[in-house]
Amino acid sequence: MPTRPSLLHIRRALPADAHTLAQLARQTFCETFSHYDPAALEAFLREHYSPENFSAQLADTSCELWIAQSNGQPVAYAKWGAYKLPLAPSYERVVELHRLYVLRSHHGRKIGHLLMEKALRYAADNRAQAIYLGVWSLNRKAQGFYGRYGFVKVGEYDYPPVGEVVDREWIMMRECGE
Numbered sequence: 001m002p003t004r005p006s007l008l009h010i011r012r013a014l015p016a017d018a019h020t021l022a023q024l025a026r027q028t029f030c031e032t033f034s035h036y037d038p039a040a041l042e043a044f045l046r047e048h049y050s051p052e053n054f055s056a057q058l059a060d061t062s063c064e065l066w067i068a069q070s071n072g073q074p075v076a077y078a079k080w081g082a083y084k085l086p087l088a089p090s091y092e093r094v095v096e097l098h099r100l101y102v103l104r105s106h107h108g109r110k111i112g113h114l115l116m117e118k119a120l121r122y123a124a125d126n127r128a129q130a131i132y133l134g135v136w137s138l139n140r141k142a143q144g145f146y147g148r149y150g151f152v153k154v155g156e157y158d159y160p161p162v163g164e165v166v167d168r169e170w171i172m173m174r175e176c177g178e
């Protein structure tokens with residue numbers, strides 16, 4: 001019997017999604033980054049990936065959080081909005097793609113692509129001249145994905161420490177058409 005195609009729904013996250021986002025963010029962070037001390041990682045996640053933290057992000061009008069659901073289950077999320085990276089941007093009007101995370105079980109199904117399209121739409125709607133992002137220097141997979149969309153490396157910085165580990169991050173940028 002043929003399997004039923006999964007139903008994908010991508011929408012702006014609501015205040016009621018704070019718990020769901022915190023759980024999804026935790027899971028995708030742990031799937032992506034396995035080089036931290038477990039106790040330090042737990043402390044970092046408690047501080048930065050709590051439901052309260054996501055409630056605050058959802059109330060921040062300078063940013064947007066989006067969520068992707070497959071057959072009603074949360075499988076990816078993304079965040080974009082005001083530029084906050086520690087590098088003077090090359091343009092007056094810029095935005096930042098803060099997060100883009102798809103559950104490992106759902107990689108390669110164009111979910112990242114659909115969220116990227118929404119981020120680029122946001123940039124265009126806000127008349128941004130460029131969109132920036134930060135990505136771990138050793139996350140070659142994500143760098144390759146961003147490269148497909150025309151992002152190029154324009155700088156580096158140190159990510160806030162997780163325990164004793166200070167990760168080097170790349171700053172990538174893509175110009176946006178007028």
Ligand SMILES: CC(C)(COP(=O)(O)OP(=O)(O)OC[C@H]1O[C@@H](n2cnc3c(N)ncnc32)[C@H](O)[C@@H]1OP(=O)(O)O)[C@@H](O)C(=O)NCCC(=O)NCCS
Nearest residue numbers: 032100101102107108109110111112113135141142144145
């Ligand atoms: C990076 C990530 C967002 C990509 O999302 P995805 O849903 O797996 O990717 P998609 O299926 O939408 O792929 C879209 C296109 O990019 C291509 N692509 C995907 N990964 C790629 C890679 N590593 N290098 C080059 N191209 C890639 C796909 O082949 C596809 O191209 P096509 O349309 O020509 O087939 C996802 O793998 C992920 O969440 N990774 C873990 C979290 C992470 O690292 N996030 C970034 C933190 S900064």
